[in-house]
Amino acid sequence: MTEPGARDRILAAAEELFAGHGFDATPTSRIAERAGVPKGLVHYYFKRKPDLLTALVERLPEEHLDPANVVVPGDVAASLHRLVDVLDRTLDSSAMLSHLLWREADTHPAVLDVLRARFARLVEQIRAVVAAARPSGCAAADVDSAAHLLASAVSYRHSVARHAEDGQDTMHRELRFLADALAAGAGA
Structure with missing residues (x-):
């Protein structure tokens, strides 16, 4: 099994921290720390903090149902x-x-x-x-x-x-x- 990439680790950390502490109360530095990446890498993938939230929304599983x-x-x-x-x-x-x-x-x-x-x-x-x-x-x-x-x-x-x-x-x-x-x- 391969390790998740930096972007996926950042999203997982953001999801966990936003859910636990709220979007506004979670600084990107904590997300970077939790993901084990430099803070600059967070901003490389996500220009603004709201872009993290948008990316999380897009990850929400769809209920495809026949x-x-x-x-x-x-x-x-x-x-x-x-x-x-x-x-x-x-x-x-x-x-x-x-x-x-x-x-x-x-x-x-x-x-x-x-x-x-x-x-x-x-x-x-x-x-x-x-x-x-x-x-x-x-x-x-x-x-x-x-x-x-x-x-x-x-x-x-x-x-x-x-x-x-x-x-x-x-x-x-x-x-x-x-x-x-x-x-x-x-x-x-």
Whole structure:
């Protein structure tokens, strides 16, 4: 296994320090020290400190999801559970970075833009899964509402994941509720 390059070490150090202490409270000298590189090398790769944050945003893993891999036809609840499991695995691979982004979204418009785009993609993924698994007769407006509600719940859970105690149990109840509501709407 090869050692990560200087740029990757700088990004890893920045991610860890920004997440732990905040963007504004972390000087580039500490990032360089943590990465084991001269401070000038940090500025060689990243002209300005905000460029570090932008590079971290770009490293955030995408949730590429094929609905066919999670949909259980006719079973919205099982499909949503499988979807949330995939999303949780993505969170596990980037929990520190996700926390950092939520924290910095208020003061860095580029971060907020990335989070908004991720939320829109999440809504689309949920919508596709629910649409493929839903009972016949379920209104498109209900699918859209369910997608937005679940995206909000997942986003909230991921934003506070390191502080959550019962997130999994709560999420299972929420998924069952959404599935039951969609099924009841289809029968109306």
